[in-house]
Amino acid sequence: VAGQPLLDVSGIEVVYGGAILAVADVSLTIGAGEIVALLGANGAGKSTVLKAISGLAAADRATVRRGHVRFDGEDILGTAANRITARGIVHVLEGRHVFPHLTVEENLLAGAFLHRPGRRDLLRQIEDIYEWFPRLKDKRKVQAGLTSGGEQQMLAIGRALLTRPRLVLLDEPSMGLAPRIVQEIFRIIVRLNREKGTAFLLAEQNAALSLAHASRAYILETGRIALQGEAADLAKRDDLHRIYLGDA
Numbered sequence: 661v662a663g664q665p666l667l668d669v670s671g672i673e674v675v676y677g678g679a680i681l682a683v684a685d686v687s688l689t690i691g692a693g694e695i696v697a698l699l700g701a702n703g704a705g706k707s708t709v710l711k712a713i714s715g716l717a718a719a720d721r722a723t724v725r726r727g728h729v730r731f732d733g734e735d736i737l738g739t740a741a742n743r744i745t746a747r748g749i750v751h752v753l754e755g756r757h758v759f760p761h762l763t764v765e766e767n768l769l770a771g772a773f774l775h776r777p778g779r780r781d782l783l784r785q786i787e788d789i790y791e792w793f794p795r796l797k798d799k800r801k802v803q804a805g806l807t808s809g810g811e812q813q814m815l816a817i818g819r820a821l822l823t824r825p826r827l828v829l830l831d832e833p834s835m836g837l838a839p840r841i842v843q844e845i846f847r848i849i850v851r852l853n854r855e856k857g858t859a860f861l862l863a864e865q866n867a868a869l870s871l872a873h874a875s876r877a878y879i880l881e882t883g884r885i886a887l888q889g890e891a892a893d894l895a896k897r898d899d900l901h902r903i904y905l906g907d908a
């Protein structure tokens with residue numbers, strides 16, 4: 661629907677195990693085809709916000725007690741994670757959860773099950789992923805656990821893309837990776853965004869990096885949005901790190 665954001669998160673409160681308040685009050689929007697950054701220090705609640713959106717919170721015994729999450733105008737709070745993915749939101753978890761004993765290609769095949777394409781389609785889609793991530797093609801026969809951290813992050817993103825998402829939730833894609841490989845991954849994200857119109861929500865501790873690639877950003881501080889705005893404006897603020905003590 662014209663004028664309405666693709667994703668609309670409003671006033672959510674998220675509690676672990678009925679007792680630990682991880683997110684107190686978070687509202688954010690993502691427009692169709694937009695790259696938005698969610699910044700904050702360790703433990704600020706970034707991962708929890710992503711899980712509340714993707715439906716994976718339930719698997720961690722986390723409950724969204726207040727607020728709503730709307731995707732394309734429809735309420736998705738309480739919807740099972742696999743149904744949310746089928747609707748067009750995919751969550752790439754922090755820490756690159758690839759199957760270490762499967763090859764790169766087997767990981768991609770495993771990731772495509774949700775979409776249930778025919779075999780010809782599937783192989784074409786995997787070739788498409790290899791075009792975005794040529795390193796994955798080079799390593800297609802290699803066990804994922806033996807590839808580099810950067811390649812595993814690319815594999816996690818590539819596998820997620822096989823669900824044909826309109827919105828990708830990316831949790832700390834830069835974590836533990838060398839700057840050069842991080843630049844390479846962010847360049848691919850920006851290209852995917854421009855050429856396929858895929859929207860991204862980037863949860864990151866690295867503020868400078870994320871602000872350089874996003875159009876808008878939200879700064880999370882102990883479960884609340886402390887600051888929000890255009891990425892270019894936020895990048896100029898010298899109090900950003902004092903506000904949340906990130907390590908960027």
Ligand code: ATP
Pocket residue numbers: 676677680681682700701702703704705706707708709720754
């Ligand atoms: P990080 O970068 O470390 O993942 P984050 O900003 O993503 O940080 P969260 O992981 O969302 O933050 O954590 C927010 C708060 O919720 C923290 O206080 C954390 O200890 C708590 N928390 C996270 N996961 C759980 C869990 N499974 N059970 C209980 N508390 C949790």
